Amino acid sequence: MTGRQPDVATLTVLVRRAQQGDGLAMADLLDQLAPYVGRLCGPIALEDGADAAQETLVTVFRSLRGLTEPAALYGWVRTIAVREAVRVARRANRARPAELSDLPAAGDPELASDVRDVLDRLSPEHRAVLVLRHVEGLDERSVAALLAVPPGTVKSRLARAKESFRKAWVR
Numbered sequence: 001m002t003g004r005q006p007d008v009a010t011l012t013v014l015v016r017r018a019q020q021g022d023g024l025a026m027a028d029l030l031d032q033l034a035p036y037v038g039r040l041c042g043p044i045a046l047e048d049g050a051d052a053a054q055e056t057l058v059t060v061f062r063s064l065r066g067l068t069e070p071a072a073l074y075g076w077v078r079t080i081a082v083r084e085a086v087r088v089a090r091r092a093n094r095a096r097p098a099e100l101s102d103l104p105a106a107g108d109p110e111l112a113s114d115v116r117d118v119l120d121r122l123s124p125e126h127r128a129v130l131v132l133r134h135v136e137g138l139d140e141r142s143v144a145a146l147l148a149v150p151p152g153t154v155k156s157r158l159a160r161a162k163e164s165f166r167k168a169w170v171r
Helices: 008-019 023-066 070-091 111-121 124-135 140-147 151-170
Strands: none
Touching: 008 023, 008 070, 023 070, 023 111, 023 124, 070 124, 070 140, 124 140, 124 151, 140 151
């Protein structure tokens, strides 16, 4: 059952069965959620993305019985994934100043690795807003609610993260 998200009726049945302890339903949910969680955690927690994804899935399955609305599964999982990824990144002390002066200039053959290097230099909070806004496509209010910060904080983090990228590419 991997690939795209199941329809709401299928998802509801799957979640309810997993909540009742059905091992096959839990395995199907894991197959559904693991790629999604990995796509969220990787860009935020970087080298520790797999750890953050694993922590997320453990939290999701431990807390699954408390999910009252199965149709909200993906939003609920997204919230857990982003918070875990930021927590794991902080714990791993990955937050470094966004000093990008030593990066290769645009057009350099190493440009693809520059994206990763720039992400490494951003704080977990900046990586989180970039992923939620530009990968997940959430609006700023939704990102603010998900990260439990004011909308102005999201705007400033997003602006700083974008400016860091711009500086790296202009050189």
